Amino acid sequence: MSARLSRVSIGIALFIGAAISLYPLFFMLSTSLQPNAVILEYPPRLWPSEPTWDHYWEAWNSQQFGRSLLNSAFVTVAAFFALFALSSMLAFAYSRFEFRGKRISWLVLMACLTIPVMTLIIPQFVMIRDMGLYDSYWALVLVYTASGIPFTTFLLKGFFDSISREIDESVFMDGGSSRLLFLRIVMPLSKPAFVPAIIFNALYIWEEFPWALTIINDPAKRTLPVALANFQGQYTTQWGVVFAGSLLALLPILVLFLFLQRYLIRGMTAGAVKG
């Protein structure tokens, strides 16, 4: 009896949690469908009586929204591939080799992991300016790549470590090179660990705000978060347009996540953070 009772109460708690998780999204949807004149009405309406898609058109047409979407996609994909290539090699080096400076460089890497990235915004700004890359995609891609490396290396090294070293021996016995071991054995076996790497890095880059805000002027190069924040005016905010744009921005990353989410936990399970 009590087991059943506790199961019911857990179920109720789960539904409440789900409602709280989804409520802001529902709220955005409902606000984005209301005409401007209705949004500020009191009492607030839960769902519009006459839904309108106008705000979606407005959001899409202003601020070169489609352009920002492409920019975000481009920067995310480019930075991800760069940081993934560099991190996996780095993780492989730490997992499989002994070399001079291994310990100290690992400490440096882990120290980088614990420093809030944004505290580096000033020297990075000066550096990017000196390189003549202010207001360019490079400024975004280079910094995002570097920022993602420590965590991704940490994640992948954990997974690589769990792959038996006996395989290494046999590869080398057969005259294989370490490149072969990396590309043909370790990487394919580590596929589950790619999923958390993709999700966390894609999320970070897709939604990064302060750096993009600081370094990009040209609206043709703006990423989505900057375009969205720009909908908020000095004294007025067009909430309908803001939330329509927000939902449009959320969609791609949500789809990516829904695709990958069933592999996420498996990737973490076998990965860096063992219980």
Next chain:
Amino acid sequence: MRNRKSLRLIVTLMLLALLAAGCGNGNNNNGQAQGTAGASPNAEQPAEDVTLTFWHHYSTASAEEKTLKEVLIPKFEAEHPNIRVNAVSFPWDQLHQKLQIGASAGELPDVARLDIIWVPELQANDMLVALDEKFDDFAEVSKELLAGPLSTAVIGAHTYALPLNTNTKVLFWNEKMFKEAGLNQAPATMDEFFAALPKLKDKFPQSWGFGEPALRGWNVLPWLWSNGGDVLSPDNTTAQGYLNGAASVEIATKLQQAFSQGLITGFKPGDTPVTEGHAKDVYGMMAEGPWAFAQFTDQFKEFKPMAASFPAGKGGSVQVLGGEDIGILSKEHPEESWEFVKFMVSEAAEVEMGKVGQIPVNLKAMEHPDIKAISYFAPFLEQLTTSKARPPVSAWPQIDDVLNDAFMQIFLQKADVQKTLDGAAQQIDDLLNA
């Protein structure tokens, strides 16, 4: 098996996105951005095409921005087939910041719309082209413009920008709320104003009598001035005896009481935006500029705005003079930039912007029948006759911060008015003497 398939699908999708984005960017890496990607009407033009970057702070998706992008720029580009204009919108405070950052990064726009209070600072940083020195036809162009606004861009012997629009604020009153509260007309005096507030509150307990969107000089000065007070002495050398003088303390105390009784608000984080709130019966009154009319017609068609002079106190009905200039920062294309500036202050462009609430400074535009027909300009033009400009001191941006903090303390922390203003006056004097 399915695992591998989905992974491959995702990688393919990502590569496609990369490809698409990459193609879109190919024609865009020479520092000068183009307008909307790809779809430019002048794609066939020869290589000496010039693209001007124009930074402004017409709010995103506002009627002004629509006029700029859909009417003015296409017209300019048709008249000047070799010039394209890439208009970039920033929020007001971000534009100021971006200009400063851009200056140090060597990435400035060719032309920018500037709040009149920024011009001295930008000129001091050597960012603006002296127009009268550089362009021979400057005198012809400038004599078409109102002298008062033009003077905001004169620093020393030279003129560093041209006026683009002028403005001030008037008192807006919500007719429906007033009628229901038993009031027939807008308060003409401060006493009537403070008497009207509780009446509005009684009838609309969930609303406020008056909304003030912020507490900077732009917001606070009209209250001080109209009550006979001020922030600085007439020669702009000290705040002692002015900001903390009897007239300033008196009006600040009255406003503090009104706030604590729930009669005024609008400047707190979390408050309903004032202009929208005025249309939705949240604020019975507000002091706003002509752009509010444009916003009402754009978003709140059924609301009928009413405007009157700002309530007069011991010092009269004194509002703050605002407005924007247009300046050239271009190193590479000053001539083309000048063409664009001339176009923006021309009669035709000023009339178009006038229709969306930007009071023209072009003399011909002011006499144009389309502008004359805009009935809501009347109270602004009348208010402009008594409006005063903010003190032209280089420390004004910092003084603005001091004012904001002082009045925030007075309202939100119920701080002692005299003591707070004494402290603020001291801080301002330190800034003036620095």
Next chain:
Amino acid sequence: MYAKKLRRDAYLFFIPGFLFVCWFIVYPLVQNFLYSFYDFRLTRLSDKTFIGLDNYHAIFHEKLLWISLRNLLYYGLLTVPGQMVLGFLAAYALYRSFPGVKFFRAVYFVPVVTSWVVASLVFKFIFTDRGFLNYLLTDKLHWTSAPVSWLSTPFLALTVLALLGIWKGIGWVMVLYLAALQNVPQSLYDAAKVDGAGAWQRLVHITIPSVRQTSSFIQVMLIIGSFNVFTSVMLMTGGGPLHETEVLLSWMYNKAFKHYDLGYAAALAYLFALPIAVLNWLQMRRDKESD
């Protein structure tokens, strides 16, 4: 026998990534340290003057130092345990499969996917004075007689910021715990059941100790995360009213890009980043030793 060749290979794998990190993270870190001793203005980057410890001196005489420290502490004390406890509970409820488990896992992760900018804007709108929450509290439930000024009361505004942080972080913690819980051997539970341990005892004596390492990893990451709070502050309160909700990064950003005082901002960054790096490093060391 392969040692020499392998060492050469090691550097091939090691150098590109590590150089990149040095270039864009380690080098700026050093630069930041140097800047903090200069009068260095954004408006004139080419000439900077050495002023020794003046920037640090100025910071310690600034009231904002204590305000932003207090705010970070409050934010951390709410968000770190909040995310950990709720994330663990979600994982504990969802780590065994039952019909609908995948739905709940996905739903709980949705806030993680929602960007900070978007989440901040929504929360701002929900918590405005005439927003939905006040309507619920005042007009529906009658818990409060007048609308609560969430965003203009410093303490409440910080609480709202923390709620946003918790809301957004639960899913991430849940995923990490889900992974860890799946590695706890079933045999442990079976043995405990034989010994007659109840559900509560199994939780306390088996589950929680088994995921201790994960917990400590999560804790470190969350502390770092709480120091990183910026976007929500900037978009929801702007550090106001009266700088009462200012945190390290908002203060630093304003100093750098509003007051153009890069040297001061660099000193600030160091003053905050260093202790947290040391703290986390100690924590990681302790974990290693206790292994």
